Amino acid sequence: MLRLTCPCCGAAADETELAPGGEAHLLRQGPGSSDDAFEAYLFQRKNPYGVHFERWRHAHGCGKWFHAARDTRTLEVFGTYSAQVSAPPQDILDRIAEKHPGFSSEGGQ
Amino acid sequence: MSETARSQGLARIEAVAGRGMITLKGDMDSRRFKNVLAKALDLPLPDPLRCAFEGARGIGWMAPDEVLIFVPGAEVPEALAALRDKIGDDHITAVDVSDARAQFRLTGPGAREVLAKLSPVDFAPARFVPGTFRRTRLAQVPVAVWQKDADRFGLVCFRSVGGYVAGLLANAAAPGAEVGYFTAGG
Known part of the structure; x- marks a missing residue:
């Protein structure tokens, strides 16, 4: 069972209170982008066996979107953070680095 | 009503x-x-x-x-x-x-257990204390639930699912349905 603490209201929310929003920190590709970049933006997602950054919405709670960093292999949650950022904050990256030395979130698609 | x-x-x-x-x-x-x-x-x-x-x-x-x-x-x-x-x-x-909303009142020593059966929220007496107000899920529908004092809880849900919630609560509180989790010192 996955439990994430919503950074907007502070409640420890069970997975069944949340709506998943898929991979986080996607860079929008719109008019002017190449076909390949647009296709990747629309359809291609990371599916890592390990550290993953995700979007979640506290659907049955305060209703707000937020980000979560967790390990899909161990289900360890490294932390949750504001939806209004385009990259994970340093304290989350530090926590990930403790468990996964040399981890880089720059992997891209 | x-x-x-x-x-x-x-x-x-x-x-x-x-x-x-x-x-x-x-x-x-x-x-x-x-x-x-x-x-x-x-x-x-x-x-x-x-x-x-x-x-x-x-x-x-x-x-x-x-x-x-x-x-x-x-x-x-x-x-x-x-x-x-x-x-x-x-x-x-x-x-x-x-x-837009239906409201319910739950009273009695078993009220906490009735809610805990239906919601993923931690209703432990040390965590869900008087004055706590939490929006969550009750079985399949969203609700807001709060504790007024020791044995009194309030709950609101959308009126359209009021009948469903009334049935859920009545069923969870049916005589003989006690689990005794909180009274057992949980």
């Missing part, structure tokens, strides 16, 4: 009719928002996940930009007018949602 759902087993469960509810939305960090609440209704802004009740009136924290105000049903037009008068041109919205 015709709902008179009432059951007594683990807890006394009553559908509460005639309560007025007003949703107030806006930037809660702003001084204006607190002023509107204080001057129009003499209500404090609750902390996140908390509520405050004084007699028949109360206020619950719904979201970072939303509170739910409880007043007796007959006082809604007056309260709404007072709020809108204080809001003026500010970007704060006040809406009467009394008819």
